[in-house]
Amino acid sequence: MKVATAAQMREADSAAIHEYGISGVVLMENAGVEVVRRIEAVLEAVSDKKVCILAGTGNNGGDGYVIARHLANRDAKVKVYLFGERSAISGDAKTNLDIIFKMRLEILEIKENAGTREWNKLKIALNLTDCIVDSLLGTGFHGEITGNLAQAIDIINQSGKPVIAVDIPSGVNADTGQISGTAVKATHTVTFALPKPGLFMYPGAEYAGELTIADIGIPAAILSDNTIRQNIITLNLARALFPKRNPTAHKGVSGRVGVIAGSVGLSGAAAMASMGALRAGAGLVTLGIPAGLNAIMEIKLTEVMTAPLPETEKGGLSHESLSAIVEMTKDSNVLAVGPGLGREDETAATVRGIISTAQCPLVIDADGINALEGYTSILSDCIALPVMTPHPGELTRLTGLSILDINRDRMQVARRFAAEWGCILILKGAATVVAFPDGEIFINTTGNAGMATGGTGDVLTGIIAGLIAQGISSHDAAILGVFVHGFAGDMAAQSGMIGLVAGDLLNALPAAIQSIQYGVDW
Ligand SMILES: NC(=O)C1=CN([C@@H]2O[C@H](COP(=O)(O)OP(=O)(O)OC[C@H]3O[C@@H](n4cnc5c(N)ncnc54)[C@H](O)[C@@H]3O)[C@@H](O)[C@H]2O)[C@H](O)CC1
Ligand SMILES: [K+]
Secondary structure (H helix, E strand, C coil): CEECCHHHHHHHHHHHHHCCCCCHHHHHHHHHHHHHHHHHHHHCCCCCCEEEEEECCCHHHHHHHHHHHHHHHCCCEEEEEEECCHHHCCHHHHHHHHHHHHCCCEEEEECCCCCHHHHHHHHHHHHHCCEEEEECCCCCCCCCCCHHHHHHHHHHHCCCCCEEEECCCCCECCCCCCECCCCCCCCEEEEECCCCHHHCCCCHHHHHCEEEEECCCCCHHHHCCCCCCEEECCHHHHHHHCCCCCCCCCCCCCCEEEEECCCCCCHHHHHHHHHHHHHCCCCEEEEEEEHHHHHHHHHHCCCCEEEEECECCCCCECHHHHHHHHHHHHCCCEEEECCCCCCCHHHHHHHHHHHHHCCCCEEECCHHHHCCCCCHHHHHHCCCCCEECCCHHHHHHHHCCCHHHHHHCHHHHHHHHHHHHCCEEEECCCCCEEECCCCCEEECCCCCHHHCCCCHHHHHHHHHHHHHHCCCCHHHHHHHHHHHHHHHHHHHHHHCCCCCCHHHHHHHHHHHHHHHHHCCCC
């Protein structure tokens, strides 16, 4: 499903009005009616119910005035609180404000100089109301929330009432999900036409509550325009990407994965990545590991084959291992490189040699990414578009950006470096973003905070490699892999999110894949 930025929504709005002749007041009417439908579902009925609508001075506020009218027509007891000067309201919003004035609905203006009396009236009303409608700010929000709006939002958030956010919770940046100061903590959000990235990126995703995407009559051709380059990964999208498994399949056709991972003290990463590939459905997995760890891995792993490789004195991969690894890539459908390799210079140089000469697609993670610090140009040597799976910390090393800069606009940062480096860049975190060199973005919708634990990144690397080995493109494997990974994490979290460990993801993978593919309840 496509996801539109605020600017793209404004363009869509304008195209509907100017190219198709659908007036803005019709779109606003449809928007308001859709919100009323949601309110009726939440309250079960609206007749005699008390609803407080807090409205701003833009079209988000305009939606609020439409909502007020339709609720009043359904015998709800409506109070409208207008934040700002009535004279500042224009266009379709003014049209609808004038209507409810003529209907003699109860409208209280909360002006800049609002005193204790107005604020107490608002607090009492919110304490007595059955539901609050947030139509203060929508996609037109920018900057900080201050003054009266900040005070109003705090009162909303302290009310303990059902809060229906119109289009987007006020104070959430539609494009990034960032909040500046405060934002409405909604129980439900009704967003119009297309969802916005800020409803899936954190912290915005935490403020949206239960999301409804409402059709307001904008022609589908406008909303499917390929200038809108963001998408969310939905269950249906993931389901369609799975490799098809032939009933006569044998391990040879399910693909061969090479994994180059591990060093002294970091053998678990190698095990997690290797098992992640098998659990994702790969037929055969061979783990190339520094020779000194081989015996341990033979004990630790059963289904994974191991290949002992020349090592340095400290037990990391030595440059003598390069030729054996390149040979390994000739017999592999994909090579995952990096988990737990360690930071020795000789190991990093060996990794760069692998990236430049591998004869199969690559999934580069962890110390494989760290080895590219100052060497990202060698990614263009890869024979296929490489998949990189950095978390923000690894991305800071390669880009010089701070973690704050990265998380402030995850989509754009991922998009920029996917294009600059020529790779599929999976920026892990909440929410994980998959970016392609052509600018297309996929935002993941599965996963939870319990997955912030050692080893889950290694499992993801294995899953993606395991999917590529089964014959789907790196493009599809990246999208499907992050969805499956988070879905397995959500299943594992059913037994407790905080105590979740990476091994629980591995154990949940078969059921997760089954559930995504066939909708088997879990
Ligand atoms: N096609 C559609 O998506 C439709 C969307 N509709 C609604 O319209 C809003 C967008 O309306 P717009 O007038 O562009 O912006 P807002 O109402 O969100 O806010 C603008 C309003 O707020 C003031 N403002 C902005 N930032 C701040 C701030 N930090 N502090 C205080 N005030 C701020 C600004 O000055 C303006 O006055 C969209 O979200 C939908 O709800 C249409 O109704 C239907 C079609
Ligand atoms: K809003």
